[in-house]
Amino acid sequence: MDYFAQQLINGLVLGSIYGLIAIGYTMVYGIVGMINFAHGDIFMIGGFIALISFLVLVSLGLTAIPLILLIVLLVSMAITALYGWTIERIAYRPLRHSFRLAPMLSAIGMSFVLTNFSQVSQGARVKPVPPIITGGYTLHEGAQGFAVQLSNVQIMVVLATIVVLALFTWLVSRTRLGRDMRACEQDQTMAALLGVDVDRTISMTFVIGAALAAVAGMMYLLYYGLVDFFMGFVAGIKAFTAAVLGGIGSLPGAMLGGLAIGLIETFWSAYFSVEYKDVAAFSILIVVLIFMPTGLLGRPEVEKV
Amino acid sequence: MSATSARPSHAAQPSGGAFILKKALISALVALVLFSLMIGVRTEAGPQGGLIYWTRFGDLAAMVATVFGGSIVVELLRQWWGPVDKDSIVPKPVQSAISFAGRWLAPALLVFTFLVPVIFYDQRYILDLSILVLTYVMLGWGLNVVVGLAGLLDLGYVAFYAVGAYSYALLATNFGLSFWVCLPLAGILAAFWGVLLGFPVLRLRGDYLAIVTLAFGEIIRLVIINWQSLTGGPNGVSGIPRPTMFGIPLTPGDDGLAAKLGIEFSPTHRLVFLFYLILAMALLTNWVTIRLRRLPIGRAWEALREDEVACRALGINTTTTKLTAFATGAMFGGLAGAFFATRQGFISPESFTFQESALVLAIVVLGGMGSQLGVALAALAMIGGFELFRGLDQYRMLVFGIAMVLLMIWRPRGLIGHRAPTVFLERNQAISSDLVKEGHG
Numbered sequence: 142m143d144y145f146a147q148q149l150i151n152g153l154v155l156g157s158i159y160g161l162i163a164i165g166y167t168m169v170y171g172i173v174g175m176i177n178f179a180h181g182d183i184f185m186i187g188g189f190i191a192l193i194s195f196l197v198l199v200s201l202g203l204t205a206i207p208l209i210l211l212i213v214l215l216v217s218m219a220i221t222a223l224y225g226w227t228i229e230r231i232a233y234r235p236l237r238h239s240f241r242l243a244p245m246l247s248a249i250g251m252s253f254v255l256t257n258f259s260q261v262s263q264g265a266r267v268k269p270v271p272p273i274i275t276g277g278y279t280l281h282e283g284a285q286g287f288a289v290q291l292s293n294v295q296i297m298v299v300l301a302t303i304v305v306l307a308l309f310t311w312l313v314s315r316t317r318l319g320r321d322m323r324a325c326e327q328d329q330t331m332a333a334l335l336g337v338d339v340d341r342t343i344s345m346t347f348v349i350g351a352a353l354a355a356v357a358g359m360m361y362l363l364y365y366g367l368v369d370f371f372m373g374f375v376a377g378i379k380a381f382t383a384a385v386l387g388g389i390g391s392l393p394g395a396m397l398g399g400l401a402i403g404l405i406e407t408f409w410s411a412y413f414s415v416e417y418k419d420v421a422a423f424s425i426l427i428v429v430l431i432f433m434p435t436g437l438l439g440r441p442e443v444e445k446v
Numbered sequence: 447m448s449a450t451s452a453r454p455s456h457a458a459q460p461s462g463g464a465f466i467l468k469k470a471l472i473s474a475l476v477a478l479v480l481f482s483l484m485i486g487v488r489t490e491a492g493p494q495g496g497l498i499y500w501t502r503f504g505d506l507a508a509m510v511a512t513v514f515g516g517s518i519v520v521e522l523l524r525q526w527w528g529p530v531d532k533d534s535i536v537p538k539p540v541q542s543a544i545s546f547a548g549r550w551l552a553p554a555l556l557v558f559t560f561l562v563p564v565i566f567y568d569q570r571y572i573l574d575l576s577i578l579v580l581t582y583v584m585l586g587w588g589l590n591v592v593v594g595l596a597g598l599l600d601l602g603y604v605a606f607y608a609v610g611a612y613s614y615a616l617l618a619t620n621f622g623l624s625f626w627v628c629l630p631l632a633g634i635l636a637a638f639w640g641v642l643l644g645f646p647v648l649r650l651r652g653d654y655l656a657i658v659t660l661a662f663g664e665i666i667r668l669v670i671i672n673w674q675s676l677t678g679g680p681n682g683v684s685g686i687p688r689p690t691m692f693g694i695p696l697t698p699g700d701d702g703l704a705a706k707l708g709i710e711f712s713p714t715h716r717l718v719f720l721f722y723l724i725l726a727m728a729l730l731t732n733w734v735t736i737r738l739r740r741l742p743i744g745r746a747w748e749a750l751r752e753d754e755v756a757c758r759a760l761g762i763n764t765t766t767t768k769l770t771a772f773a774t775g776a777m778f779g780g781l782a783g784a785f786f787a788t789r790q791g792f793i794s795p796e797s798f799t800f801q802e803s804a805l806v807l808a809i810v811v812l813g814g815m816g817s818q819l820g821v822a823l824a825a826l827a828m829i830g831g832f833e834l835f836r837g838l839d840q841y842r843m844l845v846f847g848i849a850m851v852l853l854m855i856w857r858p859r860g861l862i863g864h865r866a867p868t869v870f871l872e873r874n875q876a877i878s879s880d881l882v883k884e885g886h887g
Binding site: 262 | 476479480482483484485487488489490491495496497499593599646649650651652653654656657658660661662664665668669671672800801804807808811812815840841843844846847848849850851854855858859
């Protein structure tokens with residue numbers, strides 16, 4: 142039981158990170174109707190920028206950890222958001238009205254560019270950082286010396302996810318921008334006719350999605366204590382799987398899918414084999430899609446004749 | 447450049463020196479922020495395990511200057527060229543020129559390909575490269591059946607390539623079967639896996655289909671990596687036998703082909719043989735595809751690509767249509783995989799990553815969805831172009847990614863955006879690929 146509880150905690154933390162990335166996929170898909178293959182790499186860039194800004198801040202002589210973390214968060218969100226904006230302008234906007242496969246391939250190309258850009262500029266080796274946030278709580282002292290641990294990093298990851306999600310939900314449901322985004326999601330032409338700046342709204346979608354990915358990247362750095370140039374691909378595919386599992390285009394679905402993938406992976410590793418955890422995650426995706434072809438919370442597609 | 451030279455529809459676009467300068471300045475500023483930390487600061491694990499960093503402001507300045515200059519050049523070019531032509535209906539002269547080129551380019555290319563081993567007999571590198579290009583031509587033509595004809599977006603095509611390669615490698619190393627026995631077996635096994643993938647995705651459409659095929663490709667790769675007792679895991683399978691010329695090995699020994707023909711042995715013979723082998727296999731793929739397109743099943747694929755609902759209303763069985771498309775495409779992938787295994791003599795999971803799937807898909811889309819000649823040209827451009835950057839080593843994939851983005855922006859409909867119709871009333875007219883739907887299956 143203790144072991145189960147521990148895995149539950151680990152799975153939820155991992156799932157929060159996936160969920161944060163998955164929201165970026167789902168947002169872009171909801172509005173532009175395209176899979177942003179570069180999103181996983183934006184997450185990776187976010188992790189790198191968090192790492193570098195952390196190093197620079199520490200060497201500048203700052204010692205207050207909360208202040209450093211706040212600055213790192215803001216810097217990595219800002220710069221990564223600019224990455225999202227630039228990528229949309231360069232690779233996706235010219236292909237907005239093109240046929241569906243073209244933007245998808247330019248997104249795949251962009252993903253290669255980002256992966257290799259960070260490999261060339263920062264080297265191929267894994268970048269470890271010493272634990273920044275240490276300590277934690279022992280929730281339950283079990284038999285045989287096994288204790289259920291809840292570390293401060295885990296608390297922070299979950300708290301950050303909740304705060305970011307609350308802010309994001311407020312943004313989508315209460316602000317002018319959120320209204321524009323929902324309008325564009327329904328019908329871009331109609332939204333444009335009613336005075337919504339579609340280009341700007343789409344740009345902002347990419348900016349917000351990238352900022353969320355940056356938060357996820359920073360949480361990943363804090364939780365696992367490392368970044369490397371290839372992590373975007375794996376995490377990206379998982380988060381994309383999560384978005385599809387939850388029903389692509391649905392925001393609560395993305396979070397739900399993220400948590401589901403995180404839990405499946407953690408429990409599979411804990412009770413079966415670590416090697417096949419990704420196979421398990423992908424197989425469950427396929428099984429779910431067979432029975433629910435539009436994901437857990439997706440709207441059924443209407444066939445137009 | 448004055449505003450008057452711009453086309454009327456784009457006359458509102460501002461121009462002039464001040465505008466260009468402003469745009470370039472903004473680009474440079476954006477580049478400065480983007481690259482500030484990623485290029486300006488270099489991190490590395492220090493000797494004590496901790497991270498150290500040093501600054502590279504010179505490189506950063508160079509990058510920002512490049513972006514500034516590049517932005518000016520691009521803007522000038524754009525104003526000089528005018529807006530990109532968006533006309534979807536092909537003008538008459540272009541149409542006839544294309545059909546003329548299409549009529550002569552393909553046979554000329556084919557004759558040239560046949561002569562490659564004769565012309566470049568001494569240049570081992572070029573022979574190697576052309577074998578590689580032909581492998582991708584075959585893969586592209588195989589995937590074209592699934593994506594180009596049936597409109598089913600497959601992001602995990604490399605899985606079938608892997609199935610074919612491992613089928614041959616394992617059958618040959620464990621049971622000692624010859625290449626010619628294994629080749630059809632590899633094709634059948636891959637087709638079987640294609641049907642197996644086809645079943646769960648029958649109800650899925652568009653992007654759900656894309657992610658399931660992607661997941662399938664990853665599952666196959668992960669199983670290959672982890673099932674060490676069978677596949678050798680990350681170490682791969684080595685010692686895969688070379689193909690024989692219908693039983694006669696191409697070796698320097700007494701029973702080798704050279705000895706039997708009474709000529710001096712040369713390792714180039716094997717390369718030439720491999721070249722003609724893959725050429726024959728690629729041409730077989732092409733021939734089968736063209737023949738199938740004329741048959742009811744091929745027309746059902748194209749109908750499925752255009753409109754699934756109408757397809758069902760017409761009484762076409764979409765289940766068998768989709769499954770045959772997956773199976774046919776997968777079979778060609780498997781055959782190409784068996785060839786790959788015998789050419790390399792060694793295979794490992796590293797050869798079957800998502801990157802390969804993306805590359806083959808890029809070849810199909812760049813070729814122009816359904817155009818056989820286009821796919822061949824795209825394979826030549828992508829693989830050949832990729833080879834040009836071999837010296838750049840770590841920058842190669844970076845350049846490749848940039849090229850992919852630029853090519854898509856430049857020609858979203860592919861190199862050859864027109865193709866001959868399968869059936870026509872009275873007169874054969876080129877079909878613009880703007881009229882072709884895609885990937886909704």
